[in-house]
Amino acid sequence: MSLLTEGGPEPAGNPGPTTAADPPVAGRPGASAAAPPTSADRSTAADPDPTAGDSAADMDLTGGTATADGAAVAVDAGPGAGAAAFAPLPRRQPPRRVPRVFAVRAPIPRPSRLVLTVLSVLVPLALWQLLSAAIDGRPDYLPSPAQAWAAGLDMARDGLLLGDTLASIRRVLLGFGLAVAVSVPLGIAMGAFQAGRAAFEPVIGLLRYLPASAFIPLLALWLGIDEMSKVALLFLGTVFFNTLMTADAVRRVPGALVDVSYTLGARRGEVLRKVVIPFSLPGILDAIRVNAAAAWNFVVVAELFAAEEGLGYRIVRSQRFNQIDRIFAVLVVIALIGLTIDVALRLLRDRVGRWTS
């Protein structure tokens, strides 16, 4: 029942079949506004009356309240007076019940989750298979998953895949490692000190919009075409974002936590070491995880130009020899390694941030 009638004798007066037969809207008449003064009438009127009579009576009574009805029974002036100026608020039908899988943010059954997870991998794979079958006879155009797998095995047996993967990983560790080493302290300084923010945020906010790939020619010019320029590209591609995201994580440290630490006797450095950094560590790891994905993208880009090994190099080389199946094999390897890095960092983050709920 609507809120204005709650506690009144109305539910009893409203016989079961009546409400069932009614559409939901009519079943909870807005007329309830008038209910308190009239509940006595209703028990006599509603009992013998069918649906129509009931709701008609309700309508009447609302009208009655609107024109300041019964002075004698205006006991509950509160609700009556409040509703008087308006027609009863329309009620919407209750929403249709939906399966739990479609309910916003609701937990879903374990089997459903499993099925969806499996499908999310299998469907694209099936599409790939279908597409390659549709243009059959052109493995140089779109090889099937099986052909890509075979090419991958072939490359693995030759030791190419391992060498390329290690080369790429080495570059990521170097370039992104350097970026982390610079961006985390810088981000902490920007997040913890207003001065740090004022000094660095404008320039970094600007620099991050320069696409790192646009620096490839310059880097080649300045640093040559060896490792240095590739590491530098990775660095440039990730350092600015990681700095800003670290600063954001640090800025989320509650002021009260810092204040209370001072009242417990902590000095500035101790507040940084023992409060600010531990609190923001999970957030910093989140930033690193996001940017590790970017680093993994950049390493392939970097290797497309003037490399002698690496997964990106393998793609270019395969294209040159029209070994499209190999390109696909390399792409799968890139994706799997990326996923592994992501999962590893997420596990680390969950371990470090166990205290977050």
Added chain:
Amino acid sequence: MAAARSRGKSGLVTGTLRLRTVGKDFTRGREQVRALEDIDLEVARGSFTCVVGASGSGKSTLLALIAGLSRPTTGEVLLDGIPVTGPGPDRGLVFQTGAVYPWRTVERNVAFGLELLPLSRGERAARVDHYLAATGLTRLRHALPRQLSGGQRQRVAIARALACEPEVLLLDEPFGALDVQTKEDMQLFIRRLWHECGTTVIMVTHDVEEAVFLGERVITLASNPGRVAADVTVPLPGERDLTTKRDAAFLGVRAEIEDLVRLYHHDQAG
């Protein structure tokens, strides 16, 4: 600090904490806002003082000034005659939200201040044990804050402050976010703790009943700017329990102060 403490113990007649014509201005946007004006207070060593007032009366600002987290625009805050220039462990502070370290277990939260001092491991552990026991947290010593209820978290914050043996314990609406039952438990708890530790307590609250029940003295602040409107000594015995809240004397003082708060609140609104 050591000098100040010994001086206090040698039986100085004056109060341990003094505020001399303290005022505080804030700049909010381009506006200059006067949060506090001409606060003159003397708080006796070992006393329990409550500060009430409508929101915006500068209650929390007052505590921040005593804590040293904020500097007065005029006047000065003196602890045992020595001007307060910044925050320190001699003035422990507990916020409404507790502000416990979420990544530290209960015992490591309590240990925070002690970890900063040159104490042996055994000495530190013994002190932590003592304050865990005093606040009824021994059983929860390995729990993380997120596993605690609101009341338990406040106990952690209080234990953590007390472990530093403060001259003054400052409580900023510490039970404001708790449900009624927990709040009463905590009120009894803080009374008992105060009896045991003998620390000077200054507690800010908007709940007059709580202020009268806990305080030996209730200071009412008026708003805009915050200033002392009334300073009432609570005529109740030191031993109080929940039945005290039904005492005629209790209800009288409570009504009197509630009227004051209301009066100065309307004063501000009008």
